[in-house]
Amino acid sequence: MKRKEKFFKRNGGFLLQQEVSSNDGSVEKTKLFNSEELEKATDHYIKDRILGQGGQGTVYKGMLSDGKIVAVKRSKVVDEGKVEQFINEVVILSQINHRNIVKLLGCCLETDVPLLVYKFVPNGTLFQHIHDPNEEFPLLWDMRFRIAREVAGALSYLHYAASIPIYHRDIKSTNILLDEKYKAKVSDFGTSRSVAVNQTHLTTLVQGTFGYLDPECFQSSQFTDKSDVYSFGVVIVEILTGQKPISSTRSQESRSLVKHFMESMEENHLLEILDPRILKEGRREEMIAVAYLARRCLNLNGKKRPTMKDVLVELEGIRMSQGGPTIHQNYEEVEYNTTDLTEAWDVASTSTETF
Template structure:
């Protein structure tokens, strides 16, 4: 009888599990940078309804509405229960006046949504202007012109973050019409209007617009504000008719309407919006995307009767499965190391699966920090409140379990302030879970190449980052008890912490080597544009191969250009080739980042460029060691920033003297050439 009940309960559970309706078309990506992308929006060919709904996932982390060229912050389907229309929150450019003091040339091309099924939301946006003694007009280019007056106190002419009612340098108006494009005009109305250095206006999300707490200076500098678009699908589009058969705008599972679902702001919309009917859930824009959520009363009763038995059996199976995974992932080997008198691995390095599931809300897709070929990284919070990054690796090679465990032991003991720290692992899951310190400010690549970055990195910050990377690599090559070759140094693997200090990450292809080795012979791995040509030809990776990759990063810092670009047609796509040719033809300062040229003397640029050129020597023997590179960069910094470098050096000496004390020479696992097959703080292109 119990077996029959169990079978019926299992059938019901299977049926209920199948009710998780799809939100995207089959085989299409569900998220980009933690933002869910439901159909009719989509990433990749065949995944979106038409060109207006195409999402470009830049660098795997930045979703952009491709045709409108707007960064996407959030996308929501319509919801009748929440009385919400379909909305997409975007990053909208700010409108500056022609005053050059705004840090802008004053030009602004209005964002146009004409031809789309998107409108600027009248109920969820507010139009605001910031400046002293000006009239600001918002023109929808069709029929409506609305404006407001912004004045400042007569005694100081200062914009204040207090109210936005026309005084204190800020005014606001509501928009009532359906907008798809608008322009902004500024006009001073007193002779003292010029006292204010910059005037600007923006359309912004009303839920985030609180003048008393809003930092107008930060908003002005960023050049963008969060705004809300409402969206739907065309009434008569061929694609819509083919998919939904709109002979009538409803059926038993979903309904469609051109009337706003927002009862507080009733109006006819210029498009159709669809929602699943009561009792159904899913995405109405996908054919058969709304699925029923109710099960029969009889089956529910059977499930309740069988619940305790099911829980017992499930718990027993989970326990056995955890034991199986723990053994398969090398748990017994790690336990032996923990219990060994010679072992020096802290017991806190082992996490249990339930704690990590809780930390990540059961690995919720909203917690995803990045995805790549090696696995997925989630943001999590441990029970003690510590924020961490949790890496869910892909399946590891069971033949290399001992190597994997040994690498966990080695990496968990590396304690250098410019290397992302491995805090521990969990081995009782199907694939190992690796826990790292959380690094909040993204990658060096983003700050050098992402067009959405608010302001470029200063030269002194670039030079400091270069010195920190070099110091970390010198430590890995020379100061650690078991020398480590990174094998994938690139700007996407350099993370920046809350103080914008460099953290070397992604040891997914690294090698640790015995002290008497000079190289390791492996299958060629790395990233095109950073790969040592000598290693590519010989398959022999040395410490000088890391030096070459570091040289490429140094050239990125100098030029602000990507390692590979189709825009460099004459010299080829390679930044290294472009750089070397420019050096040989005395054209170095033609390719250096313009921001760098404004900040620093050419002599200092030439010193760093010469060092980069030596790092990129085709003959590895002629390249400097990372120790020499680190010392030379510290010397350049000491000349330019003597007080800063003294403190920096004292900190580094203290940390490295502490780091040097750990040793794994007594480990019960043989130490020779080891492949870091699964120990990665980050994946290429991921950010924390």
């Protein structure tokens, strides 16, 4: 009992209680699981149950005593900064209720490292489906378009409809899970931050994954809602091209997918870099319209990027128009300086992939 109490305190139990009491009821009561229950559910965290590993922890598949399948995220470290990040994820996810955002079921704070328990999302990540495709179930254009629209809806909700505006700060294809019907579920809120309604940006240490990171944020250390828009733009380009954001197989000059994409757009070679798997399906007008939208999301000047609400409306408009005359609105000039982006890439690439 004393050991569990010690872990509860060290893992931020009192911080969580404080956050819950200071949120005036906007945070739902989080279910606290006991350690034995989760050990049994994951078969003592054996390797066979590992679903994935990231910078913040390892995720295991588990089955609770009532038969419910869950994903248990086990944090890697317990230093003070990480504990705060962990409690932050609990608090933020407790405020969120959206069909395209992964559902938090509860947490466990009485173990040596803190644990989060989510509803299990069975069909892997968007990254896996794009870059390591299942030949029996290829990710066709219709499905890719729907996933893009669902992620845009989730981000629009976080920015505008959540009880407090939330910036995700690490949007990437590995953080987009697919459920049994291949619907998108945005996950991993460890670096997310909620902001006051009248607040326009966060001044922060640069966090995020290189290749998806807003160069403006990298240079100014100011994270805005438009930084999530930039990262979403990278995901859209990934969906369109089937290529990774940073690739050693491309030439040194085109190692950054964003740079490669922007140059192809400028030189009118877009069709040459689209994923052949979706290009053969037709719907080129739709793909081109989505590419122009991605281009605007990737504007180096954050103020000139659309909001996530605008992006969602435009994606819905593209689908409804089905290649009609409204599809070519918003083909405006985009500020894009190859040198700036290359410099940002050179500086960042000397560090690790995840900041």
